[in-house]
Amino acid sequence: MRPEASVLHLDLDAFFASVEQRDKPSLRGKPVVVGGVGARGVVATASYEARVFGVRSAMPGGEARRRCPHAAFLGGRFGAYREASGQVMARLRALSPLVEPLSLDEAFVDLRAAESVPGYDTATLQRVVDELRAAITEATDGLTASVGVGTSKFMAKIASELAKPDGSRIVEPGTEVALLAPMEVGVIPGVGPVTVDKLQRIGLHRVGDLQDVDVDELAQVLGRNAATALVALAHARDDRPVEAEREAKSISTEDTFERDLTDVAELTAILRRDARAVARRLTASGLFARTVTLKLRRHDFSTITRSRTLLSATDRAEVVASVAEALLAGVDVTDGVRLLGVGVAGLTDVLQEDLFAEDPPALAEADAAPGAEPTSAPDEEPEPPRRAGWTPGADVEHDEHGPGWVWGSGVGRVTVRFETRTTGPGPVRTFSEDDPRLRRC
Ligand SMILES: [Mg+2]
Structure with missing residues (x-):
């Protein structure tokens, strides 16, 4: 753990769903679920409006639909996500040469390697973080990121989690143990449901409980290595370096x-x-x-x-x-x-x-269309035949009406909403699936 707060963690807010809301004005402020479209698909990202209904990443699509039947369920547009991710990573690399991307929407940045950061006092860091967040929103045409800064990767990640959504948090050196104490043990990286269960069975629920535990006692439950590592993290002792090329785990x-x-x-x-x-x-x-x-x-x-x-x-x-x-x-x-x-x-x-791609979205008019009324539980229905190309949410263009996106499809028809990032909410029109004026893009 470093003496100064010089590890930054950035996480875009509800990334895939935010890109969809950016590019589809009619979905702004509404529940949007990316993924979970196919019979066995799972949710990749839910917008904050959908999270209110309990929809979460990795949840089976059928369950997401039961919890939030009025959400727009969309397939992914990974070209758009990759483009936005590239813009974000470029901003991070402009700040510091040492950037460790964790996924399309998440990265660690080592501020020690950043020549443009003159110091690590909170006021200076806050200015750096504010400028970074503004630059990212500008570069991506409106996406928001949450940023945390701390003395280690662990603390930076905790800080960005606390900052979500669209915020920032700088954890000052020396305040880590007190900050962590009331948090649930599951916030510690590597502590999954199985370990949480083991810890709870011996009465350890909060990080503060781990800060006070006898390591030998804990070693009897988790083994020596895990116990030692866990107690160190509970005290915010984490010296994992920011690595531009991560070792394959x-x-x-x-x-x-x-x-x-x-x-x-x-x-x-x-x-x-x-x-x-x-x-x-x-x-x-x-x-x-x-x-x-x-x-x-x-x-x-x-x-x-x-x-x-x-x-x-x-x-x-x-x-x-x-x-x-x-x-x-x-x-x-x-x-x-x-x-x-x-x-x-x-x-x-x-x-x-x-x-x-492994599980191409299956399209049924009733459940593919955003805003559709709830029907019977989708996962009890036979899987409809797959029709490649008219994935809900996909970009299309019509000779007469211009660019839009697939709102729903089925029984030989495609319904398109004609709107883009720069238009207001647009009108919906239905076409025959083989309408030559309608193209996928
Ligand atoms: Mg994110």
């Missing part, structure tokens, strides 16, 4: 066998179990993986690893298992396998574009 599990296994069916069953364990740990950490790795040690102790990078970041056990099985199929196991493991890497805490 990974999660893995492996089994060593008492005898060499040759039976493919048996090995496959073990792989599936390992895949489930890995997926559970992903889910518990709120992470999604882009790479699946198979590790295998032969009877002669030679070890081989095989990896495949997915089109889609996933936390689903069946996806991890099927990739691992495919990798296993490419390995000769007839001489016996002594160790088998499944791992995932390329971890991200945001749902990415390809998650939608």
